[in-house]
Amino acid sequence: MPADARGHVRKLPSGKWQLRWYDRKGVRHSGGAFPSKSAAWTHYRDVVEPELRGRPVARRDLTYSQLVEMFLERHAIVAKPRTIAELRWRLKQSEEKFGEVPLSELEGMADEIAGYAATISERLRYPLMAAFRQALEAGIRYGYITRNPAKLAGPNPMPTPREIRVYTAEELKAIVAEFGTLEGAAVRFAAATGLRPAEWAAIERRDVDRTRRIVFVRGTKTARSRREVPLTTAALAALDEVPPRIDSRYVFTTSRK
Incomplete structure (x- = not known):
């Protein structure tokens, strides 16, 4: 491909980016309104340049x-x-x-x-x-x-958060009384830490640092993310009620895990 067939990009007054290039016959072309400079170059690389080189281009009929x-x-x-x-x-x-x-x-x-x-x-x-x-x-x-x-199509605002029900200490005791030792400890631990169900259910024994009084919560979306959550006296007391099991690494495990 001749050197003068290479593309160029320029920024439009609107803030968009436009492609300019010469075809193999030397005719200049311009067009597009890309959201970024990199998007313009991506289009040039995937669509325009293959055409200039006589190669198949990216499918434009993709659904x-x-x-x-x-x-x-x-x-x-x-x-x-x-x-x-x-x-x-x-x-x-x-x-x-x-x-x-x-x-x-x-x-x-x-x-x-x-x-x-x-x-x-x-x-x-x-x-x-x-x-x-x-x-x-x-x-x-x-x-x-x-x-x-x-x-x-327009803005996509987040909905108004639902009101969170806060239980009193007496209500929490009544709820715990309805469960067995493990389930009751899980309820007390969740209430003391504010962790989501998916978070406290995935806690492993290695995540609990009693010396520093923290628990490491591993990310539910990305593998490497984790954060430290402080352990109150109530949270530690709840953990004390859960004896470790040799058949599972999880703190709040059941016979099905």
């Missing part, structure tokens, strides 16, 4: 469902299976509506997507639309589209 599968497969390299499973469930909703639509068409369907968002219940709208946006953002990075129609 939204095909993009979702591609995105989940690649995201699974860095995310936990639980995260992928949750994303798959959230994306299934938008797939039912737009799954067979080619990305080339979906890119211009911000109005239809806004209408779809309006049909989702308030509690589900934020997570479902956030996943929709995330998948389409991956489509931009991969070079299949240049803008995110789910974002152009």
Whole structure:
């Protein structure tokens, strides 16, 4: 490919980025309104340059469902299976509506997507639309589209948090009385630390540091993340009620673990 066929990018007054390049006949071309400089170069590398070299280009007829599968497969390299499973469930909703639509068409369907968002219940709208946006953002990075129609459809505000029920000490005692030793200790530990069920259920004996009076909580989304949570006297007392078992590394284990 001749040197003058290489592409260039320039920033538009709108803040978007535009590609400019010469074809093999020396004719200059320009176009696109990419969200970032890197997105413009990605499109050039995946679409324009292969055409200039006579090679096959990235598929432009890719459907939204095909993009979702591609995105989940690649995201699974860095995310936990639980995260992928949750994303798959959230994306299934938008797939039912737009799954067979080619990305080339979906890119211009911000109005239809806004209408779809309006049909989702308030509690589900934020997570479902956030996943929709995330998948389409991956489509931009991969070079299949240049803008995110789910974002152009409008804001995606988080719903108002539900009011948290706070139990009194007497109510907590009544709840604990309904359970056996292990389950009661788990309730007391959860109340003393404020950990989520998925967090305290995954605590291992090695995570408890009685000397420093802390417990290490491993991330539920990324493998390396963890944080320190202080252990109050009540939390330590709850742990004292749970004898260690040789058949499980978990603190709050049952016969099924």
